[in-house]
Amino acid sequence: MTAPDLLHLTRSCAKWMGGALLVATLLGCTPADAAPKLRVSGLVGLAPGDSLTYTLRWTAAARATGYLVRLSASGTNGTWSATGFQSGAVPLPASGPTNGLSLQFTAIATPWDSATFTATVESVDAIGPTGKTSSVSWKVKRRAGPPGPVTVDSSLIITGLMIQPHSLTVAPNTLSEPLCPFIRFANGAVAIGTGDRDLCAPHLAGFAAELARVSPAQQALADSICITWEAPDGGTVEYEPCSGVGVRPELLWRVALR
Secondary structure, eight states, rough: OOHHHHHHHHHGGGOOOOOOHHHHHTTOGGGGGGGGOEEEEEOOOSSSSSSEEEEEEEEEOOTTTEEEEEEEEEESSSSSEEEEESSSOSSEEEEEESSSSSSHHHHHSSSEEEEEEEEEEEEOSSSSEEEEEEEEEEEEEEEOOOOOOOOOOOOOOEEEEEEEESSOOTTOOOOOOEEEEEETTTTTOOOOOOOOTTTTTTHGGGGHHHHTTTTTTHHHHHHHHHEEOOOOOOOOOOOOOOOHHHHTEEEEEEEEOO
16 A cells, blocks of 8 residues: 555544554554645735845644645746745755744745646655645736826927027138038037038037037937028039938938028
8 A cells, every 4th residue: 555545544533443443553543644735924015126035834744753745836937046045045946854834935036927836745754655645836926017207308309500600601612611510409419410520620619518418319310300501592503312222312401501
């Protein structure tokens, strides 16, 4: 007869006649001989962090000198370890002896969102583990938390185009004069648009603080804007036509020189 059969007869001996009295005599048909009843207490469900602390409690088993506690985790996307079975954190499944009627442990995993734990307590006597156990399983689930505060970023809104210098007089025998476009954004940042930055260096100092605030996204937007130049009242304006990857023809501004 196997151990589970004996355990079944022990629990059911009150319903037997004849031979069951022999079983009752040999095994002692008392509630204390059944496997210890196990309870679990702790935070079950939503957890604020990556560690879960639980306390296992059970009733005493007759003639037990100690207990062997096992813990395992399944149905989870995390790799769990636990403290409380021995020094340090040990990977699950884990097991360890205890002489008391309770055991506190902390299960740890990063990251995780769900898990099923199973704890098993086996009674131990002077000979060793008895094979008589009691188990409990419970599920935990951690749902996503609420998003953080919603902010509105308007920094990519273009509020103006400024040409430096404001006025330009080409002196006789002067070959050329640079015109430098500066693009202003809603947050006050100013980016230099298409143009020769070296030639525009004299005008950069006037926008030093605003230029320092330009984000990579704002500069990328400024670089993608196509600016063309015309001289309707005569004269010639030379510039490099917009070309290349990232140019956005839909953002096309024409600046008339008069």
